[in-house]
Amino acid sequence: MSIVYLDHAASSWPKPPKVMEAMVQCMEQYAANPGRGSHEMAVKASRVLFEGRKSLANLFRVKNPNDISYTLNTTMSLNIAIKGFVQEGDHIICTAIEHNSVRRPLEYLKKTKGIKISYVKTNAKGELSVDDIANEFTANTRLVVCTHGSNLLGSLLPIAEIGQLCKDKGVRFLVDAAQTAGTIPIDVGLMGIDMLAFPGHKALLGPQGTGGLYIAPDLELEPLLHGGTGGQSEAIDQPTVRPDRYEAGTQNTVGIAGLNEGVKFVLQEGTDAIHQKEWNATQRLMEGLMGIHGVSILGPDLGQNKTGIVSFTIAQADSSEVAFILDQSFQIAVRAGYHCSPLAHEMAGTMERGAVRASVGYFNTNSDMDRLIQAVREIAKHMA
Structure with a gap:
């Protein structure tokens, strides 16, 4: 894979x-x-x-x-x-x-x-x-x-x-x-x-x-x-x-x-075209993650302007553990922890366990978003 x-x-x-x-x-x-x-x-x-x-x-x-x-x-x-x-x-x-x-x-x-x-x-x-x-x-x-x-x-x-x-x-x-x-x-x-x-x-x-x-x-x-x-x-x-x-x-x-x-x-x-492509992918990812029980998405709401970053938490799960499972079991590379931004985590209320950060790039596809959504769905089900 x-x-x-x-x-x-x-x-x-x-x-x-x-x-x-x-x-x-x-x-x-x-x-x-x-x-x-x-x-x-x-x-x-x-x-x-x-x-x-x-x-x-x-x-x-x-x-x-x-x-x-x-x-x-x-x-x-x-x-x-x-x-x-x-x-x-x-x-x-x-x-x-x-x-x-x-x-x-x-x-x-x-x-x-x-x-x-x-x-x-x-x-x-x-x-x-x-x-x-x-x-x-x-x-x-x-x-x-x-x-x-x-x-x-x-x-x-x-x-x-x-x-x-x-x-x-x-x-x-x-x-x-x-x-x-x-x-x-x-x-x-x-x-x-x-x-x-x-x-x-x-x-x-x-x-x-x-x-x-x-x-x-x-x-x-x-x-x-x-x-x-x-x-x-x-x-x-x-x-x-x-x-x-x-x-x-x-x-x-x-x-x-x-x-x-x-x-x-x-x-x-063109930066406008690049931003639009990444924004479309993040919206697809956010919409999919929002339908998973126990998952909370940080940052602006669906439909609002933002970068290609989608950070999320899964109920009581440690963010580093989730990222490790995504890497080892699903071959999906994300970042977990505090992202060198502790003050931002204080604002978001995620200082205790950090957050999983998926960040979209120009070459990512819709199927990449769907694979992450499905993987998070399986992880959340077993951690519930």
Whole structure:
């Protein structure tokens, strides 16, 4: 029996064939250091990195591709943004459904720099009122950090409205697009986004070890890493020119070559079409799970807009046990536990046993949804 892969919120699989082809071609033909030499292979490597930036800029409506810096993942991007911008005594607003990649850097700065943090609560379904964010602003509020889509609940937050609020208040806005980049249209200008952190290995369909951070052109951050960039080598300080300032060390040229092809696939298919396809699959899955005794679905209700995440619980069953059975007995790959988002579980009331998270990807089919529904039906029957 073939594997049904429903863990796309962690890493997408499979990838479009051209992603792997580009990576192999890079290894075979031009796997030299980009920006570190003038020979043909190094120039080709540099060219591919810039092509990737242009693809990403096209996707996110970024005017200057050099305002996008490559990183290893969203976590690194968020650390660059938060630690490079927040200063001692600042007040930061974020939501209570943030991933630990936001919460932990903020809590670290709370201990080391004495910053103040306001966690704005959502309802149990992960829905947020912009007014609740507005009520948290103080005289020293300097940054709002917000996930675009909850990695547990699948809820989508009103990014454009929050961005406008930040603009009106003169406060910078950082968005964690780990669950939306590639599946939900993002326009950094229209949405008022000053910094956008995104992964390459999820809905952008690239390999692991790729990601990026968009930084608004009028915003300067303290670099997280200092070192060689291939440019301004005579200077003792980190270069001021972008993207070199935020890209110390040798880049993952092989991975970025693959990421570029993944982004081009997304651009060709269109984020609206991708989102609609995944939404249709999640609705089919939710409707099927709702008919099973003992199963409770987290997040937005059937028919509401959301990402491809469907998290659920089965009566008194431990989520890790359910995921183990799905894997070993039914060859269905899901994620269980707390998903690095304990605050979201507090909002949903699932801290005791966690939740099973099925996350849909572009290449999943209706038969994949039906197999999971049937498997959960059998598990719930035996655990009742």
